[in-house]
Amino acid sequence: xxxxxxxxxxLLKPSETLSLICGVHGATVSNFYWSWIRQVPGRGPEWxxxxxxxxxxxxxxxxxxxxxxxxxxxxxxxxxxxxxxxxTGVYYCARHRRAGFLRDALDLWGRGTTVTVSS
Amino acid sequence: DSxxxxxxxxxxxxxxxxxTLTCRSRERIDKWLxxxxxxxxxxxxxxxxxxxxxxTGVSSRFSGSGSGTDYFLTISSLQPDDSAxxxxxxxxxYPYSFGPGTKLE
Numbered sequence: 001x002x003x004x005x006x007x008x009x010x011l012l013k014p015s016e017t018l019s020l021i022c023g024v025h026g027a028t029v030s031n032f033y034w035s036w037i038r039q040v041p042g043r044g045p046e047w048x049x050x051x052x053x054x055x056x057x058x059x060x061x062x063x064x065x066x067x068x069x070x071x072x073x074x075x076x077x078x079x080x081x082x083x084x085x086x087x088t089g090v091y092y093c094a095r096h097r098r099a100g101f102l103r104d105a106l107d108l109w110g111r112g113t114t115v116t117v118s119s
Numbered sequence: 120d121s122x123x124x125x126x127x128x129x130x131x132x133x134x135x136x137x138x139t140l141t142c143r144s145r146e147r148i149d150k151w152l153x154x155x156x157x158x159x160x161x162x163x164x165x166x167x168x169x170x171x172x173x174x175t176g177v178s179s180r181f182s183g184s185g186s187g188t189d190y191f192l193t194i195s196s197l198q199p200d201d202s203a204x205x206x207x208x209x210x211x212x213y214p215y216s217f218g219p220g221t222k223l224e
Contacts, residue, residue, distance in 0.1 A: 004162070035215075044123075044206055044219040045163075061214045097168060103210055105153035105168035111161065 002026035004093055004110035012117045018080040020113055022093030027108075029074045033058065033096035035106060036067060036078045038115075040089040048091075051076060053100060083117045090114050123207055125218035132197050132223065140192040140221045142207035147187050151211035154183055154192045156203045157220075163206075167192065194223075 008020035022034070036048040048067075049060025055069035066079045076093055091113045094106035122145045132138050142152065150170035157163045165174045167183035170190055180195045194201055207218045 037217075044125075045208075045217040047208075047215040047217070059213050092163065094163075097165070103151065105165055105174075105208070105210065106155075106163075107165045107168075107174065109162040109164075 002095070002108055004095070004108060006091070006093055006110040006113045008091075008113055008115075010114055010116060012083050012115065014084050014117060014119055015082055016117075018078070018083050018087065018091075018115060020078045020091055020093075020115075022076040022078075022110055024074045024076070024095075027095065029053075029069050029076060030055070030071045031099045033100075033102050033104070034067075034069070034076045035094050035096065036065075036076075036091060037094060037106075038087075038089045038091045039112075040086075045092075046089075048078065048080075050096070050102070052102070058102065083115075085117050088115060088117050123209055123216050123218035125205075125207060125221050127221060128219065129222045129224065134197055134199060136197045137193065137195040138197065138223065140194075140205055140223075142185075142190045142192070142218050144188045144190075144209055144211075146212075148209045148211035150186060151209055152183075152185070152190050153208045153210065154181075155206045155208065156201075157206060158203045166205075 003025045005023040035050040039045045051067040052058045093110045095108040096104040097107035152170045154167040171183045204220045
């Protein structure tokens with residue numbers, strides 16, 4: 001059974017760097033594409049970006065975002081620089097459904113990490 | 120990018136009812152659409168992919184349909200456990216985008 005465990009700092013000050021880790025159990029990080037998604041209260045989820053099986057960010061709308069993998073630890077990391085209050089929300093990691101396929105639905109999700117940005 | 124809208128925003132129904140949720144994209148997305156069920160404090164759950172394909176392990180009471188810009192999620196024989204917020208997501212073009220959700224009560 002595949003499980004995604006998330007952890008990272010939940011309270012940040014403006015201008016700090018958000019860093020979240022998604023630990024994968026039961027699947028190999030280097031076989032799949034992985035995405036990060038966040039949900040701001042009262043709005044639909046927002047896709048942040050994805051990383052390919054080789055560990056490189058494949059596409060990410062914001063230049064503040066870096067996504068990469070640690071294959072030895074079987075983890076995916078999200079870093080977001082210069083956070084503001086607009087970055088407050090619940091952050092999820094998720095797996096693209098088929099091994100090696102980029103364009104796919106997200107079949108497994110972590111439970112989410114709540115991040116609050118406040119001075 | 121292809122913005123997504125969902126209607127209704129909230130839906131009240133009774134046990135045993137059949138309900139249909141609507142998702143509309145601004146551009147054609149050629150069935151590159153997924154539906155997710157989200158409950159507070161739980162990991163989101165994939166229900167439907169490619170507009171109409173039921174994810175393994177998901178109840179057959181859930182079904183998806185649609186094409187072009189208009190897509191639908193139908194839930195039959197509603198159960199209390201179906202109370203959740205349902206989101207559609209297009210993965211036809213970057214940036215992938217989600218709808219604002221339909222809260223089913």
